[in-house]
Amino acid sequence: MNQVVCLLYPKIVGFKNRLSIKDRSVIIKLALGITLGLCFWAGIFAVFYRVLVYLKGIEALGDILAAKLLSMVFITFLSLLIFSNIITALSAFFMSEELQLIISSPVDNASLYGTKLLETMVNSSWMVLLFSLPVFLSYGIAYKQHLLYYCVLIGTMIPFIIIGAILGTGIALGLTIVFPAKRIKDIMILLSLILGIALYCLFRYVQPEKLVDPESFRTVVEYFASMEAPTSAFLPSQWATDAVAALLFRGHDGALFSLLLMWSTGLAGMVLLQRFIEKFYFAAWTKSQEASSAKLSRHTVVKRMLNRMLTKLPAPARSVITKDLYCFMRDSSQWSQLLVLSAIIFIYLYNFSVLPLEKSPFPTIYLQNFISFLNLGLAGFTLSAVAVRFAFPAISIEGESFWIIKAAPLDLRRFMWCKFWLNFVFLLVLAEGLIICSNYLLRVGSFMMLVSSVTIALMTFGITSLSIGCGAIYPRFDVENKAQIPTGFGGLIYMILAIVFIGIVIVLEAGPVYMVLMAQLRRASLQTVQLIKIGIAFTAVLVINAFVFYLPMKIGIRKLSALEKY
């Protein structure tokens, strides 16, 4: 036990030290993070509470639906816990830098196991636990539960988390015996991404908007009736559902049995995993040390294609861009995000294809153009979200190798502009694709098509500049996992600025677009005063775009040049 405490000491002290930093920016970041977290937390509570109150009002079917929802919540949590535990366990048990020190010290296997399991469990579960609270709280309040419900809930969640951690760690260890640790982590990240995208697409395909459409209500009832088939009795998520649902809907019946099932499984799992670790851990650890990355396939065609495309560029720019593209293609934490992007585009366009505009009481032509204008903001937001994943990290992905760029006879201005143009081309294609396709699906007029394509092109300059500039102002060269780069303070600042920028452009254009559309609708020509107003508004849009295009890059170049760490 003493050794476990000793091994946990650096983590606890490190965490305490991080909290006690009196740096103002750290306090601001923390405050912002907590505020955002609380908003999200409150949002989850509000949504679940509303849904549950609504379901409670439906006679007979309401409780079945609420129980089904609870079961879905537990299944989702269990899947999240297992995935998250596999990835964390791979890092904690095999890839963490401190392992060299720990394994070379006289630490027994049981202490190592205890520490690492606890570390894995805490790191993988705290967020799930935190965001499960509003869900369970909303159930408790909606179904007017007392203290016993909350006690049973705590008694359920502890073994639930232990089971998730044991399953995740066990799978990770099993996989490491067979495959190199580095590849498994890549595969798991990819699998979890695909799982997430599939769930997202599936949810969208169900078309939840039909739930409020009375015409399709009969079908929904039939759908839920078919869902009454029991879930597997061997799933821990089902035991957890049974324990909590017993209090909510069945007056305590069967809660104790489910609780005992969970605790006994969790504790037995801990003992079994310890045996497993004692027997196989060192062999798996040795294997993870020997394994290097898979041999690289030689991309002759890609190389030739790139060479041809970039041949006109100056040698340093060509070198930087080629290097960035190779690194992107070979880093699964980066290219796998393209899958997320594809899902976003698919859902985005699908939403426009199923909009029931003809059922609206407003004139279709007005609504089409109105939605098209709103779409400009939505596309801008989507573009910002994509840019925070791809363009914002463009500087930070240089990582600890940034010294190579700084020591090279390459002006940092030119380096930054290389990053800008590479990302700009990609973002522009995406932005124009989204706008033109969605406008085509909406069947808007040529005026809206022109305004939105030109505006989004202008905004792409600003958004790219903001993302690259903020990425240079707040670089994170020391992040191990590249996918974490946008999650820092700089990423947050960038998103806020991008949203404000998009908002200003939309507000400025709203008036002129309305005037033109109304004139078109009434088949009247524009008055001189209106023309002047339109001219001023579009000039203001141009000025703001030019300002946002120029300033972030300028500040970014200055900050990066002054950076002394590398």
Next chain:
Amino acid sequence: MIKLNHLTKSFNSLVAVNDVCLEIPPGELFGFLGPNGAGKTTTIRIMAGLIQPSSGSAVIDSWDISRNPVEAKQITGFIPDRPYLYGKLTAQEFLRFISGLYHVPPEDTEGRIAQLLELFNLTPWGDELIEGFSHGMKQRLVMASALIHKPRVLIVDEPMVGLDPAGVKLVKRIFRGLCETGVTVFMSTHTLEIAEEMCDRIGIIQDGRLIAVGNVKELKETSGAVGKRLEEIFFKLTGEDKLGELVETLRP
């Protein structure tokens, strides 16, 4: 070839490099010694253009690194103590990338890459990702990349760390060979035997100040340690000659 004029660098209240003046002619192999935290790496990082001096200047072949960084860097090769490289590139791709940055003519690039990979015994790993390389292999690759544009000045921070004996021997030969062709090598090291064996002149820095400069013979005279080895001269100059007494206190 290299001229440091009253070079000073402060980090808040800490003066890491304090009024260092130094001139190194072409073709000289200059050793830069000093205890940990003396200011060696900071000096080297200023010379490589990685950080700005607080005052003073570092001039490489008449180019001030702060005022004309691109021109100064074009004729300089830099080898850092920790070889952080792009793990997702192969050795060949990395050298191609560096060639582009340093404007190596495209027609010379492939030949030069093959030559350097051969020289540093990396040919069999030319197509492998760098992330699988050992520390020593990465160090050799960094050296190859620093030479790809035929620099006239080579700035090296701890070149022998992580190298096997064959690698150390190779590097010694390469550095001496470069000096014979007129290349100036500025090398910081903790290995005093290497400095004594290889360097034309040696500078010793302590607490940010350059406390002694000269060849081994001149340093012996300065320190009054005639007939002794560089190690003893170094300890005498840096005031660490009482180390023996401290070591005694560690006896179990």
